[in-house]
Amino acid sequence: MKAKNNTxxxxxxxxxxxxxxxxxxxxxxxxxxxxxxxxxxxIFTEEEHFNYSKPLITYYLAGKADIDKIYFKDEKFYxxxxxxxxxxxxxxxxxxxxxxIRAENGDEYKFGKLLxxxxxxxxIPKIKTSGxxxxxxGKSIGFIDSxxxxxxxxxxxxxxxxxxxxxxKYIKKNEIENISILGGGLIGLKSAEAFLELGIxxxxxxxxxxxxxxxxxxxxxxIIENAIEDRNSKIYKNNTIEEIYVKNGKINGFRLKDxxxxxxxxxxxxxxxSPNIDFVxxxxxxxxxxxxVDDHMQTSYHLLKRQPLLPVYLILWIMTxxx
Amino acid sequence: MKKIYIREEYCIGCRLCEIxxxxxxxxSKKIIKAFKEELVDIIPRVLVEEIGYNSFAIQCRxxxxxxxVDACISGAMKKNKxxxxxxxxxxxxxxxxxxxxxxxxxxxxxxxxxxxIVSKCDLCEDEDIPVCVKNCPNEALIFKEIDEKIQVTR
Amino acid sequence: xxxxxxxxxxxxxxxxxxxxxxQVCVRQCSNDVHDFDSDNDTIFSDDSSCVGCHRCESxxxxxxxxxxxxxxxxxxxxxxxxxxLQNIYRQxxxxxxxxxxxxxDKPYPIxxxxxxxxxxxVTNPSIDPLREPMEIKTFIGKKSDRLEFETNNxxxxxxxxxxxxxxxxxxxxxxxxxxxxxxGSISFNACKSLARASQEFGTYYNTGxxxxxxxxxxxxxxxxxxxxxxxxxxxxxxxxxxAAIEIKIGQGAKPGIGGHLPGEKVTKDISxxxxxxxxxxxxxxxxxxxxxxxxxxxxxxxxxxxxxxWTKPVGVKVxxxxxxxxxxxxxxxxxADFVSIDGLRGGTGAAPQVIRxxxxxxxxxxxxxxxxxxxxxxxxxxxxxxxxxxxRSSSDIIKAIALGADAVYIGTAALIAMGCHLCQKCYTGxxxxxxxxxxxxxxxxxxxxxxxxxxxxxxxxxxxxxxEILGGTGINAIESLRGNREHLRxxxxxxxxxxxxxxxxxxxxx
Numbered sequence: 001m002k003a004k005n006n007t008x009x010x011x012x013x014x015x016x017x018x019x020x021x022x023x024x025x026x027x028x029x030x031x032x033x034x035x036x037x038x039x040x041x042x043i044f045t046e047e048e049h050f051n052y053s054k055p056l057i058t059y060y061l062a063g064k065a066d067i068d069k070i071y072f073k074d075e076k077f078y079x080x081x082x083x084x085x086x087x088x089x090x091x092x093x094x095x096x097x098x099x100x101i102r103a104e105n106g107d108e109y110k111f112g113k114l115l116x117x118x119x120x121x122x123x124i125p126k127i128k129t130s131g132x133x134x135x136x137x138g139k140s141i142g143f144i145d146s147x148x149x150x151x152x153x154x155x156x157x158x159x160x161x162x163x164x165x166x167x168x169k170y171i172k173k174n175e176i177e178n179i180s181i182l183g184g185g186l187i188g189l190k191s192a193e194a195f196l197e198l199g200i201x202x203x204x205x206x207x208x209x210x211x212x213x214x215x216x217x218x219x220x221x222x223i224i225e226n227a228i229e230d231r232n233s234k235i236y237k238n239n240t241i242e243e244i245y246v247k248n249g250k251i252n253g254f255r256l257k258d259x260x261x262x263x264x265x266x267x268x269x270x271x272x273x274s275p276n277i278d279f280v281x282x283x284x285x286x287x288x289x290x291x292x293v294d295d296h297m298q299t300s301y302h303l304l305k306r307q308p309l310l311p312v313y314l315i316l317w318i319m320t321x322x323x
Numbered sequence: 324m325k326k327i328y329i330r331e332e333y334c335i336g337c338r339l340c341e342i343x344x345x346x347x348x349x350x351s352k353k354i355i356k357a358f359k360e361e362l363v364d365i366i367p368r369v370l371v372e373e374i375g376y377n378s379f380a381i382q383c384r385x386x387x388x389x390x391x392v393d394a395c396i397s398g399a400m401k402k403n404k405x406x407x408x409x410x411x412x413x414x415x416x417x418x419x420x421x422x423x424x425x426x427x428x429x430x431x432x433x434x435x436x437x438x439x440i441v442s443k444c445d446l447c448e449d450e451d452i453p454v455c456v457k458n459c460p461n462e463a464l465i466f467k468e469i470d471e472k473i474q475v476t477r
Numbered sequence: 478x479x480x481x482x483x484x485x486x487x488x489x490x491x492x493x494x495x496x497x498x499x500q501v502c503v504r505q506c507s508n509d510v511h512d513f514d515s516d517n518d519t520i521f522s523d524d525s526s527c528v529g530c531h532r533c534e535s536x537x538x539x540x541x542x543x544x545x546x547x548x549x550x551x552x553x554x555x556x557x558x559x560x561x562l563q564n565i566y567r568q569x570x571x572x573x574x575x576x577x578x579x580x581x582d583k584p585y586p587i588x589x590x591x592x593x594x595x596x597x598x599v600t601n602p603s604i605d606p607l608r609e610p611m612e613i614k615t616f617i618g619k620k621s622d623r624l625e626f627e628t629n630n631x632x633x634x635x636x637x638x639x640x641x642x643x644x645x646x647x648x649x650x651x652x653x654x655x656x657x658x659x660x661g662s663i664s665f666n667a668c669k670s671l672a673r674a675s676q677e678f679g680t681y682y683n684t685g686x687x688x689x690x691x692x693x694x695x696x697x698x699x700x701x702x703x704x705x706x707x708x709x710x711x712x713x714x715x716x717x718x719x720a721a722i723e724i725k726i727g728q729g730a731k732p733g734i735g736g737h738l739p740g741e742k743v744t745k746d747i748s749x750x751x752x753x754x755x756x757x758x759x760x761x762x763x764x765x766x767x768x769x770x771x772x773x774x775x776x777x778x779x780x781x782x783x784x785x786x787w788t789k790p791v792g793v794k795v796x797x798x799x800x801x802x803x804x805x806x807x808x809x810x811x812x813a814d815f816v817s818i819d820g821l822r823g824g825t826g827a828a829p830q831v832i833r834x835x836x837x838x839x840x841x842x843x844x845x846x847x848x849x850x851x852x853x854x855x856x857x858x859x860x861x862x863x864x865x866x867x868x869r870s871s872s873d874i875i876k877a878i879a880l881g882a883d884a885v886y887i888g889t890a891a892l893i894a895m896g897c898h899l900c901q902k903c904y905t906g907x908x909x910x911x912x913x914x915x916x917x918x919x920x921x922x923x924x925x926x927x928x929x930x931x932x933x934x935x936x937x938x939x940x941x942x943x944x945e946i947l948g949g950t951g952i953n954a955i956e957s958l959r960g961n962r963e964h965l966r967x968x969x970x971x972x973x974x975x976x977x978x979x980x981x982x983x984x985x986x987x
């Protein structure tokens with residue numbers, strides 16, 4: 001769905017400000033509206049898309065869903081609940097003492113109550129690289145990490161619709177025939193499902209001794225492993241990528257821990273997510289592995305924060321929260 | 324909001340409600356053609372449960388606070404604010420079956436006959452009364468507005 | 478057994494083009510005739526168990542089934558018909574009494590179909606029942622010998638007040654009453670439908686030998702309670718609750734013998750209602766063991782009147798037998814307020830076939846001779862006559878009243894309205910329509926809401942037709958038709974039959 005009216009009317013205090021326009025943020029907005037019909041609710045999102053159902057991005061990637069059909073809530077929802085949305089507005093800083101946030105473009109907004117529902121961002125491990133064309137001078141940087149992985153063509157993460165759109169374009173343009181996925185967890189496997197649907201062979205590289213180690217027991221994991229291996233794909237277990245080979249700024253291949261080398265034109269990194277809270281100053285608002293909250297989900301500075309969690313838990317959480 | 328209720332003391336377990344539901348959701352809408360010629364299995368949205376000589380037909384209750392709508396990860400399951408009917412948009416449904424897991428009545432069915440989605444009662448919105456009610460031979464199914472806060476005793 | 482001398486009576490025709498194997502027939506047949514073969518997704522029907530109740534045909538959503546009578550092809554023999562052969566085969570197999578149910582199906586002459594009714598033409602113009610009042614209200618009970626009035630001229634105006642005390646009467650909004658069908662022979666839902674319909678329409682139903690179930694107490698004002706030879710369910714409350722009491726001496730389907738409800742059908746509910754131990758056979762003896770003469774009957778009639786403080790009509794039900802005329806006379810003189818006469822073709826839940834088909838006389842002849850005899854003796858007004866035994870339509874009602882009845886009882890017709898298809902297997906307790914059964918799986922099939930509605934529709938339809946026929950002959954009150962033989966003509970009847978019926982032949986005028 002295309003982004004519409006960024007309807008911040010004037011810079012008055014926003015009674016309820018929500019950072020994050022996905023399941024948690026929208027559920028909260030709907031819940032707030034049930035109790036408070038009058039005050040302003042404004043949702044900030046760094047994405048340019050209106051809203052979409054995260055689980056559906058792999059269906060979009062696989063060609064099973066149209067981009068018009070993957071919205072989670074339609075426009076009527078926003079109108080009926082009288083919600084305002086500010087897209088392409090990344091929050092850069094929270095000024096807790098003054099109850100204000102600052103966006104990336106410098107704009108500042110005052111709030112009455114703030115809900116941080118910014119979700120998670122993918123974890124990028126530090127991996128050694130070698131090869132050509134990584135920076136302007138043509139010399140190798142030596143490694144990739146979360147700050148620079150985007151500089152190499154062909155290395156992707158898959159947590160947003162934009163990621164899916166980019167991957168789809170890249171596959172088309174470069175006639176990709178096989179894809180490697182670093183990480184055999186839920187996101188990695190969902191992307192594997194999409195690629196197999198497109199007829200592309202996949203390699204999955206998993207650190208543990210089985211895929212979906214955090215979700216299933218041994219027997220369940222092996223059922224899925226067999227199903228994947230039946231379809232011309234390979235799963236590397238107890239393994240990880242030690243070095244990435246780059247050629248002319250594009251990924252060319254990689255070397256595994258056990259020294260096996262493989263060629264590769266497209267790598268998806270899906271080893272997990274961590275809370276998307278770069279904009280939270282730990283001095284004012286206590287953080288640990290996420291934002292530390294009390295029984296009422298209030299932060300140390302009495303702002304409202306939701307922990308970024310995997311989709312399954314999110315559904316259950318929404319149900320209990322709305323009651 | 325008018326809903327379908329069952330009077331189980333009159334349900335004879337014939338399952339004609341299931342058959343007419345299947346016809347209504349078939350392509351041809353004609354009973355003989357639907358069963359003999361349509362290749363795709365049609366899922367009935369109403370289910371008759373039986374123990375001994377007791378039986379009753381049950382379908383989606385179109386709950387005021389529907390758990391399936393909350394559980395839907397793709398936004399396919401929606402409750403219409405005006406009519407109150409809970410419907411599943413089959414184009415958006417991705418067949419994750421979360422709704423089936425949360426439904427307290429167990430009235431959402433898995434549908435793998437064509438795409439992998441779910442099927443459930445839609446109150447036959449384009450009919451004046453739902454076809455299961457109309458075709459129940461013993462008038463066990465009724466279509467009525469009942470104040471559910473008051474327990475109806477017979 | 479391997480040697481099947483018994484051929485099945487019916488065959489089931491299933492149109493393979495229409496059958497969608499929905500299995501509704503499989504589920505609904507209590508005789509397990511239909512079976513689903515999951516290997517080739519078809520339904521196989523075993524004709525030998527089919528009783529011809531049409532349940533499957535009625536429910537089949539595509540109309541794929543047709544039940545046909547299957548002619549057993551013996552060498553043509555007018556004397557030894559297939560029916561006789563079948564009966565002997567069965568009795569040679571089992572050595573028992575052949576049971577059957579409902580009314581006699583033998584081809585005895587049906588006098589209703591040989592009687593024609595009159596209409597007005599030039600004089601005594603027709604009345605349109607939709608435009609003018611048409612009275613079909615009927616009172617059942619003893620009518621006074623004479624009426625005395627008090628005149629009062631004191632205030633200068635003539636005013637009259639009735640001085641004589643009237644006997645208790647039943648007021649019917651239409652001359653149709655539901656016949657005696659016991660709870661036990663039919664299901665509770667069927668009884669409830671009859672009770673509700675009588676209350677809503679303003680007529681009565683009869684408990685039969687089954688006693689009065691406590692859930693039907695609210696309809697007690699429209700209930701005729703029966704005191705039969707087994708005295709099931711009879712206690713002082715039962716007598717006081719009913720609107721009238723009927724002493725049952727006999728019934729048309731099985732004159733001379735009593736009733737029998739097998740122990741398997743005596744459930745807890747029936748045990749409570751009939752006041753007998755659960756699981757015991759409910760046997761009604763042939764005679765009342767305290768009635769061996771007409772004087773004993775008179776004693777019982779007056780005992781019941783005393784017990785109910787003379788507030789209710791007390792009548793007697795008898796089968797129509799050869800000497801019905803003097804018998805009815807005796808009953809009237811014994812003090813009965815009404816006499817119910819049940820003819821040869823009366824129905825039953827279970828009776829020996831030989832008795833049902835060979836004993837008794839047709840109701841048409843019975844009413845005519847009873848009415849004639851009572852009028853001759855000058856006692857016709859002392860009791861109402863209720864005619865029973867296969868009243869099939871509103872024309873039968875009209876003819877019965879013209880022959881002399883005050884009102885008619887309908888039994889079989891009421892059950893047919895509720896769904897009965899006359900398969901004559903009531904005694905098996907497997908009635909697929911939920912009527913003549915106590916099996917909880919089957920009794921659900923008769924929804925009392927639907928049953929009541931259909932009975933009301935039947936009463937309404939017949940009442941309207943009665944009014945139409947009356948109007949057509951220029952009569953505006955059913956009173957004027959009662960015993961008015963002049964409105965009837967016989968057709969294709971012998972002189973003797975015409976004389977017994979007391980009617981002229983068609984073509985004869987006054």
